[in-house]
Amino acid sequence: MTAEFHVFTCLSDNIGVLMRDTTTGACASIDAPEEGPILAALEETGWQLTDILVTHKHLDHVAGVAPLKERFGARVVAPAREAEFVPQADLLVNEGDRVMVGTLASDVIFTPGHTAGHIVFHFDGAKALFAGDTLFALGCGRLLEGTPADMWHSLQKLAALPDDTLVFCGHEYTLSNARFALAADPDNQALKLRAAVVEGQRADGQLTIPSRLQDEKATNPFLRADRPELARSVKLDGRDPVAVFAALREWKNSF
Template sequence: MPLEIVTIPCLGDNYAYLVHDAATGATAVVDAPEAAPIAAALADRGWRLTDILVTHHHHDHVGGVEPLRSAHGARVVGAASDAHRLPPLDLAVAEGDTVTIGGETGHVLDVWGHTVGHIAYHFPASGAVFTADSLMALGCGRVFEGTAEMMWASLGKLAALPPETLVFSGHEYTATNGRFALTIEPDNPALLARVEDVAARRAAGQPTVPSRLSEELATNPFLRAGRPEVKEAVGMAGAADAAVFGEIRGRKDRF
C-alpha cells in the first residue's frame, strides 16, 4: 500500500508532512517548522513519530525538531554536507542514499541552490517527492547560497521524475507565484487555468499543495526556462538555459 501523507500547516505559510506506513505503524515527518501542530496531528491519529526527515537548515524547517525528538525518540535524518548547521543527526545522508519508512524506500536527491546542502526525498512507490524550498508549486526557492547554475541543475533532477509524481513543497506561496508566472507567460492556457484553480482553493481555505509534476512542467516558469517560447518572452532567445533561469529568478526576487 502507498504511504498515507498528511499535510500540516505550520507557522504562517509553511507545511510539514506526516508520512505513515499503515502496515508497520512507522510514521515520519518531513521538516518540522514547529512542534505543536505536528504533535496534535499525531495524537489525533494515534500515531507515534519514528523519523524526522530534514531538508535544509533554515529555522522555519527545523524549529520543531528537538521537541518532537524528545517526545517520541524519533530518528533525525538530514544531509551529511549540512550536518554542522542541522540539529544533531542520527542518520546523515547524501545523494544516492536511501531512507526506509516502514516498508517503503525513499531516495535522497541533492537539490542545492536555495541552500548548499538542501536535499529532497523521493518515494517512487508512493509517487511522492518532498522538495521543501527547491521546487515549489508554480515557483522555486530564492537562491540564497548557491548559484543559478546549481539551482537549474537541481530543478532538472526533479523535472526528470515521472510526470505523475506529486510534489510536496514547503510553503503556501502559490497564489503569488502564479501572479508572477503570468508576467512571463500571460497567454499560457494551462497557466491561466491553474491560476484560477489556485484562487478558488485559497478562497475555500484549502492548500494548493501537493501539485503534480506534470502541472509544474506545463506552468512553472522556473522549470520552463529552457523552452524557446520562454526564452523569447524574456528577450533571451538562444541563451543558455541556466542564464534564462537566472534572469527569471532575478525578476521574481524583484516582483
Template sequence: MSAAGPWIRTFLCRSDNIGVLIRDPATGDCAAIDVPEAAPVLAALAETGWRLTDILVTHRHADHVEGIPEVKARTGARVTAPAKAGDAVPDVDRTIAEGDRVRVGELEAEVWETPGHCADHVSYIFRDAGVAFAGDTLFTLGCGRVMEAEPATLWRSLERFLALPDATEVYSGHDYVLSNARFALAADPDNAALKERMAEAERLKAQDRFLIPSTIGMEKATNPFLRAAEPALARSVDLAPGAETEAVFNALRAWKNRF
C-alpha cells in the same frame, strides 16, 4: 487542514510552511518531513493517531528545524539530516548524502542532494510511492530563492525533477502558491493551463486550503522555471527563442527576486 491521501497529511506551520506526515500503511511507521514548529506536528499526530518514528530534514534553515527538539522529546523519533548541514540541525541521529536511501517502514526514498537554495539541501524521492519531497528547491509554480550558490546550481537541481514521471506528486516546503502564480502569469501570460491553476489556487485559498501537492506533469506545464526551455519564456526575459535554457532560468530567477 489539507489531507493529501490516507497515508500523507499536510498542514500549515508558522505562517506559510507546509508540514507533512507520511505513514507506511503496512507497518504504521510515520515520518515528518521537517519540523517547522512543534505544535502543528503534534496536533496532526494526535488527530490521526499516527506514531511518529522518523523526522526527515531537507535543510538546516531554522524555519524547517526549530520544532525538532520538542517533537523528538515527545515521540522519540529518529532524526535524519543532510551531512552537509553539520551541527546546524539539532538532535541528529543519522546523516545522509547523495545516493543514500532512507526507509519509513517499507517505504523507501532516494536521497538527492539538491543545492541552490542552500548548500546542504536534500530532497527525498519515494519512487515506488510516486511522491517527492522537494523542500525549498521546487515549489508549486515556483522555485527556491538562490542563497548559497550561483543560479546554475539551482537549475541543475531542478533539472533532476524533470526526469521524474509526470504523475509524481511534489510536496514543497512553503505555501507560496498565489505569489508564485502572479509571477508565473507575468512571465507566461498566454498559458491557458496556468490561468486555470491560478483560478484553482484562489478557490482553494478561499477554503483555507492550498495547491500542494502538485505533480511533475502539472509543473512542467505551468511552472515558468521548469519551462525555461520554452520560446515564450525566453521572449519574456528579452532573450532570443533559441537562448540557452540556463540563461533563461537565470533571468527568470533574477526577475522573480525583484517581483
C-alpha cells in the same frame, strides 16, 4: 506498500507533512518547522511519529526537531552537508543514499541552490517527492547559497522524475507564484486554468499542496526556462536555459 499523507500549516506559511506507512505504522514528519502543529496533526490522525526527514538547515524547517526527538525518540535524518545545523541527526545522508520509513523507500537527491547542502526525498513507490524549498508549486526557492546553474540543474533532476509524482513543498506560496507565472508566461493556457483553480482554493481557505509533477512541468516557469516563450519574456531569445532561469529568478525576487 502504501502510504497516506496529512498536510497542514506551520508558522505563517510553512507546509507540514506527515507520511505514514500503512504496512508498519511508521510515520515521518517532513521537516519540523514547529512542534505544536505537528503534535496537533499527530493527535488528529492518531499516528505515532517514528522519523523526521530534514531537507535543509533553515530554522523554519528544523526548529521543531529537538523537542519532537526528545518527546518521541524519533530518528532524525538530515543532509550530511548541513550536519552542524541539525545536531540531533541520527543519520546523515547524501545523493544516492536510500532511506526507509517502514517499508517505504526513498532516494535522496542532492539539490543545491536554495542552500548549499539542500536535499530532497523521493519515495518512488509512494509516488511522493518532498522537495523542501527547492521546488515549489509554480515556483522555486530563492538562491541563497547557490548559483543559477546549481538550481537549474537541481530542478532538472526533479523534472526527470515520473509525471504522476506528488510534489510536497515547504511553503504555501502558490497564489503569489501563480501571479508571477502568468506575468512570465502569459499565453500558457494550462497555466491560466491552473491559476484560476489556485485562486479558488485559496479563497476557500484550502491548501494547494501537494501538486503533481506533470502540472509543474506544464506550468511552472522555473521548470520551463528552456522554452522559447520564457526566453522571450525576459528578452533573452536564443540564450541558454541557465541565463533564462537566472533572469526569471531575479524578476521574481522583485515581483
